[in-house]
Amino acid sequence: MKAVNALRLPPSLPTVLWRGLQRRCPKCGTPGLLHAYLKVTPACSHCGEAYGHFRADDMPPWLTVFIVAHLVMPPMLWLERAYQPDIWLQGIGWSVITLALTLLLLPRCKGAVLSLMWALKAEGSERS
Numbered sequence: 430m431k432a433v434n435a436l437r438l439p440p441s442l443p444t445v446l447w448r449g450l451q452r453r454c455p456k457c458g459t460p461g462l463l464h465a466y467l468k469v470t471p472a473c474s475h476c477g478e479a480y481g482h483f484r485a486d487d488m489p490p491w492l493t494v495f496i497v498a499h500l501v502m503p504p505m506l507w508l509e510r511a512y513q514p515d516i517w518l519q520g521i522g523w524s525v526i527t528l529a530l531t532l533l534l535l536p537r538c539k540g541a542v543l544s545l546m547w548a549l550k551a552e553g554s555e556r557s
């Protein structure tokens with residue numbers, strides 16, 4: 430069985446990124462790359478690939494802010510220009526939407542960044 434696994438090609442980069450967005454193991458696709466919202470699982474429960482030493486640092490939050498800003502700003506500007514709703518209504522509405530999108534996308538961005546690091550073998554760890 431080990432010889433068969435050794436001959437398998439690694440997954441393609443789009444596959445690895447897609448698995449990361451789904452918070453799945455980039456190697457085998459088993460769910461569980463993250464636990465407790467943002468904590469990295471030490472190793473895959475199926476294939477045993479180790480992830481605990483990967484350090485994504487600030488990239489997932491930066492990526493999340495970049496995406497959320499580009500999703501929220503165009504409709505916010507359009508709404509203001511088309512209907513001029515009250516400022517308090519916009520403040521509450523856009524805050525809720527921004528917070529929800531951020532909480533939804535942050536673990537997915539972290540999964541994608543960790544998967545990309547895994548694919549590039551850029552561990553970002555203190556390991557020598």
Ligand SMILES: [Zn+2]
Pocket residue numbers: 454455456457458459473474475476477478
């Ligand atoms: Zn795995």
